[in-house]
Ligand SMILES: Nc1ncnc2c1ncn2[C@@H]1O[C@H](COP(=O)(O)OP(=O)(O)OP(=O)(O)O)[C@@H](O)[C@H]1O
């Protein structure tokens with residue numbers, strides 16, 4: 002077992018540092034030595050064929066998936082693990098991991114809004130119950146966010162009554178309400194009817210322009226070209242290529258990237 | 268046929284104080300046993316979901332034994348068997364001035380243990396009916412697993428749990444009739460005693476049957492009202508009508524959509 006000394010959490014330096022991340026389900030290797038560093042304010046889009054491990058990688062970044070080896074730091078702090086007095090890596094407590102996750106927004110492919118709460122309560126619930134902010138302030142901020150995603154009139158609606166595009170915009174507002182330092186998106190538009198994709202991408206574009214750090218798994222190549230600072234290509238559990246979208250799309254270095262791009266751009 | 272109509276009407280419409288006491292005891296035992304069984308069932312269900320192996324094993328063993336043996340046998344073991352073996356004897360206790368008979372305590376404990384095994388399965392399948400994404404969304408917002416369970420999972424699971432729980436309660440009220448075996452003077456026992464002294468056997472048992480029917484019917488109305496309230500709150504269509512429930516006329520659609528994955532058989 003390696004001896005670790007944990008650096009103090011920092012507001013400078015990369016927001017995400019994933020080093021040699023490995024992950025298996027049973028005896029099936031899903032992630033192999035993934036290294037990923039994301040700077041503050043950077044927008045990274047992960048692409049790659051189905052089954053490449055994009056979702057799994059994204060889920061490890063907020064501890065929804067525990068890793069087998071390697072380490073992940075968010076804001077300089079080890080995620081899901083900590084160094085004990087003997088200098089060994091041990092699992093963090095559920096409460097400690099929850100505290101770390103509160104700082105990381107996650108937007109799911111299938112929205113996962115809470116159907117037993119109104120739209121507005123979906124947004125303020127965790128702010129009040131997890132961050133213990135005053136309810137009146139949390140509700141006011143929830144209304145402001147709802148306005149920003151263009152759904153001010155839906156505050157009291159039931160989540161089931163909303164369209165997919167509207168639900169996803171509420172889900173984004175819900176994640177933003179926690180004032181996260183980092184937002185993760187797993188194919189946020191791939192469960193939507195085509196006519197609703199634009200409204201969700203528009204919200205994400207605003208967010209990127211406002212300087213939010215984002216890691217996005219997406220098959221929307223037009224959006225990627227426009228918004229991404231960097232494209233990361235995954236294949237068979239590894240990152241095989243990474244660079245600015247113009248470069249990766251125009252002159253892919255890897256044969257698998259070329260194949261993948263010709264499929265999605267065709 | 269010999270049927271004493273005037274005795275029948277009198278017993279039905281103006282029952283004796285003993286009979287009403289029996290009725291009250293039936294209701295009290297049912298409600299108390301159900302409430303305790305729900306709490307215990309919740310604990311057993313959570314143990315079954317625990318990552319701690321001894322808890323998991325205990326829950327499986329408990330469910331296996333309780334569901335695999337008849338309620339009647341369980342009751343006799345708890346009340347008569349334990350006492351005979353010198354293990355434990357249910358003594359009458361004085362609770363705020365009311366004497367609670369040992370047999371009544373044994374009845375409540377027996378029904379609670381029996382029912383809790385079925386309820387833990389209802390709770391388990393109710394919790395499983397909530398999409399995994401709900402828990403993940405809750406965790407991603409910084410809720411602890413405990414908080415997610417209380418505020419996100421359970422409120423949604425309750426709605427799917429109420430119909431089978433209500434059916435269990437219905438069965439529980441009917442199974443109180445076997446408590447006469449350990450000498451609890453609930454409604455059936457009182458009826459038996461009356462029939463032995465008056466020889467109006469048929470009349471009395473018909474009256475007893477009608478009172479059980481009254482209990483289960485009233486409960487069906489209450490259960491339907493609860494389900495409707497929960498459905499409306501969740502923005503879903505109302506539950507199936509009382510009429511359909513009572514007379515068993517179910518449309519095929521409702522059978523496939525509203526029947527939970529696991530329908531525990533009525534006990535006893
Ligand atoms: N919980 C799990 N248990 C077992 N195998 C899993 C689990 N989750 C994912 N996998 C497997 O891991 C592999 C990678 O899955 P992942 O969802 O990360 O891929 P992806 O790149 O997101 O693909 P897609 O574009 O289809 O969403 C797949 O082969 C999948 O079957």
Ligand SMILES: [Mg+2]
Pocket residue numbers: 055056057188
């Ligand atoms: Mg995926």
